[in-house]
Structure formats: C-alpha cells, structure tokens
Amino acid sequence: MALVLCGILGGFLSGFLGIGGGIIYISAFPIFLINKGISEELIVPMTVANSILATLISSLAANLTEIYKKGFYWRESIIVGIASTISAFFCLRYILYEPWYSQKLFTSLIILVLIYLMFSTWKNSRKSIQGLKEREKNKGLIFSVSGILSGTVASLTGLGGGAIIIPLFAEVLKMDIKKAKSISLGLIFITSSAITIYNYLISVEEGSANFLSLELSLPVAIGVLLASPFGVIINKKVSSRFIGIFFSLFLLLVIIFKIYRLYT
Numbered sequence: 001m002a003l004v005l006c007g008i009l010g011g012f013l014s015g016f017l018g019i020g021g022g023i024i025y026i027s028a029f030p031i032f033l034i035n036k037g038i039s040e041e042l043i044v045p046m047t048v049a050n051s052i053l054a055t056l057i058s059s060l061a062a063n064l065t066e067i068y069k070k071g072f073y074w075r076e077s078i079i080v081g082i083a084s085t086i087s088a089f090f091c092l093r094y095i096l097y098e099p100w101y102s103q104k105l106f107t108s109l110i111i112l113v114l115i116y117l118m119f120s121t122w123k124n125s126r127k128s129i130q131g132l133k134e135r136e137k138n139k140g141l142i143f144s145v146s147g148i149l150s151g152t153v154a155s156l157t158g159l160g161g162g163a164i165i166i167p168l169f170a171e172v173l174k175m176d177i178k179k180a181k182s183i184s185l186g187l188i189f190i191t192s193s194a195i196t197i198y199n200y201l202i203s204v205e206e207g208s209a210n211f212l213s214l215e216l217s218l219p220v221a222i223g224v225l226l227a228s229p230f231g232v233i234i235n236k237k238v239s240s241r242f243i244g245i246f247f248s249l250f251l252l253l254v255i256i257f258k259i260y261r262l263y264t
Helices: 002-017 023-036 041-069 074-096 103-125 141-159 161-171 177-205 214-237 239-262
Strands: none
Touching: 002 041, 002 177, 002 214, 002 239, 023 041, 023 103, 023 141, 023 161, 023 177, 023 214, 023 239, 041 074, 041 141, 041 214, 074 141, 074 177, 074 214, 103 141, 103 161, 103 239, 141 177, 161 177, 177 214, 177 239
8 A cells, every 4th residue: 555655646746747756756665675585686776677667657657648648749759768777777787787886876876866857947946938939049958968967867766867857957957847748758768768668678588587576666666657647737837937836846855864874
C-alpha cells in the first residue's frame, strides 16, 4: 500500500510539475530495498533502474493527457530526448555500475542537483512573465546541451532528468514554466524508455532480474496511472508563478530529507 501511495504522489507531481516523479521514487525505494535485505552494492543500481521504470510509466500517462489536450511539443521533446538518451547511455556504461560510484556519492550528487534546482526555480518564479518574449537565438543548441545535462542527471541519480530541464529553460530561454514542463515530459519518456530497455537487457544478460523489480515497480505503476492525468489537469488551472513556488518549496523538503538520510 505504501508503494501505491508513493506512485500516486509521484504520478501527480509528474503531471503537475513535469519532473517524472523520480524525486519521490529515489527517496522511497532505498528504504524498501534495505528492508527487503538487498545487498548494499545493489541498492544504488536498483534504486536508479526502478525509479526510471516508474518515471517511464508516469511520463507516459502525463504525455497522453498532454497530447489529448493539445499541449504537447513534439519537435522540442524529440531534440532534447535524443541528446539526453545519448548522454544517459554514456553514464550508464562508464560510471553508474563502476565500484567507485557509491551510495554516499549518489546521495550527495542528488542533493547538489536539487539545491541548484530549488534556487533557480525560486528566482524565476518571482519574475513576471507578462510581455516576456521567449528567446529564439541558438535554441537548437540550447536544447541539445540541456538534453545532455538531463541525461547525465537521469542516469546517475534516477531523477528522470526532467527536473533540471524546467529551470534551465526558464532561466536561459525565458520559457514559460508550463511549456517547459510539457517538453520535460516528452524528454523524460524518451530517455526513461531507452534506459529501462538497457537495464532489462543487462538483467537478461546476467541471467537474473538484478536491477528491475516488479515487486517494487508494479504497485507504484498503479498509483501513477491513477494520479498522473489529474496532475496535468490541475497544472492547466493554476498560474505559472504558483507552479514555480510550489516546485521550489517541494524541492526544499526533499533536500532536507536527503541530507538527513545521508548523515543517519
């Protein structure tokens, strides 16, 4: 039941904020895995792999709702998604499964990313978007670089990568947070699909389900499918400024929780 509730919260945040719900999953999954007696060396890769699987499901549900409501940006999502996927595969191949990439390093990296996101989003939420023109110069390059950054974050932290895209687009391109959120959802679906397939192939090659766990992800998926479309609907009804403030405050709570987990 706790995992279903985790999926409901993650699914709602995916639809509402466009972050894929990974922030919830990477906080909850290690607790579940430790209680199940999973060995320490498998906790990080299993947390990342199953968080990305849950993120895939939540982003799919949210994207379908966006497409239905004609709020999906195909071109932008594909450009960012391809760049993100290439970066994610590089990090999976050469960093994540290396012995030196420890759980402490994993948690510290998450905290640093979240602190940046919190301050960036808070700053942008205080700006008025009235009459603000979205920057067009070098947009393709910015999309590609942002995709590379998000793929790195997705593969190394399990956040799904979308969390870093929204403040980047708001800061660099002066993009409205609702549009950035929609592109983020498209990016998340492309990248998390590719990473999940990769993790599955690794498990098959090793002759076991070392990284992906239906016991972990299936209850979460049920909650996600229930809540994600509702989050998209609520997003359409509130202001961009409210979404930015809500995002910043939520990130602050997660940072406090992760710091507590790091030193306990």
